[in-house]
Amino acid sequence: MPEVKKISDGIFEVIKDKRQLATKNLDPGKTVYGEKLITVEGVEYRTWDPRRSKLGAMVLKKFDIPLKEDSKVLYLGAASGTTVSHVSDIVSEGAVYAVEFAPRSMRDLIGLASRRKNIHPIMADAGKPDSYSHLVEPVDLIFQDVAQPNQAEIAARNAVCFLKKDGYLLLSIKARSIDTAAKPKEIFKAEVKKLEQAFEPRFEVLNAKDLMPYHEDHLGVLAKLR
Numbered sequence: 001m002p003e004v005k006k007i008s009d010g011i012f013e014v015i016k017d018k019r020q021l022a023t024k025n026l027d028p029g030k031t032v033y034g035e036k037l038i039t040v041e042g043v044e045y046r047t048w049d050p051r052r053s054k055l056g057a058m059v060l061k062k063f064d065i066p067l068k069e070d071s072k073v074l075y076l077g078a079a080s081g082t083t084v085s086h087v088s089d090i091v092s093e094g095a096v097y098a099v100e101f102a103p104r105s106m107r108d109l110i111g112l113a114s115r116r117k118n119i120h121p122i123m124a125d126a127g128k129p130d131s132y133s134h135l136v137e138p139v140d141l142i143f144q145d146v147a148q149p150n151q152a153e154i155a156a157r158n159a160v161c162f163l164k165k166d167g168y169l170l171l172s173i174k175a176r177s178i179d180t181a182a183k184p185k186e187i188f189k190a191e192v193k194k195l196e197q198a199f200e201p202r203f204e205v206l207n208a209k210d211l212m213p214y215h216e217d218h219l220g221v222l223a224k225l226r
């Protein structure tokens, strides 16, 4: 019989031959991206591949993930919904506002949202939060994975519009989207400084770690409003 250990609210480790990150499947019997379904004592879990998800990698790199079953999340850079689907599992009584600007990915996301009522897909540019402010309520967490050169600025703009005073930001920073020549460590240092000082609102960075071995040249950041 597989064993299940809770890592944090809604996030588990299922041990069956090997240890696998997992969430409880909000849409039983269905997979989203070819992940495994494992049932333990009547509960179906979906395995969560940290190599396909920065958030999954952050869990394994021991970030505190500030999510509860009723959390409201703004997810910037939703793509086809691989990670959004796990966030949807975790915040089963909450909501995920999933922003994406690529039409092909949006089609997949709309399909996913038709089966999961807590996902609200929004086709928009994450750098222009005013364009979707009428669609999003104040949120407990902004998760951002947009791979853009102005990642810190996008996070700040969205935080002004949507982040609750005691809310958190979880950010994946891709070094190569910012500068292809500079050393990733230097880029990361500069980006953390930008989050702390360059824009309003300013953030207090609580944790920052590279996401190796799951994602090369990516920094995971957990921050809250100063």
Ligand code: SAM
Pocket: 052, 053, 054, 055, 076, 077, 078, 079, 080, 081, 082, 083, 084, 099, 100, 101, 102, 105, 124, 125, 126, 127, 145, 146, 147, 148
């Ligand atoms: N977070 C996704 C996951 O784990 O399943 C993967 C995200 S992928 C690295 C980055 C995504 O951000 C792409 O789908 C891209 O189209 C989207 N993106 C980049 N810039 C954006 C912007 N300004 N507004 C909305 N989406 C953006």
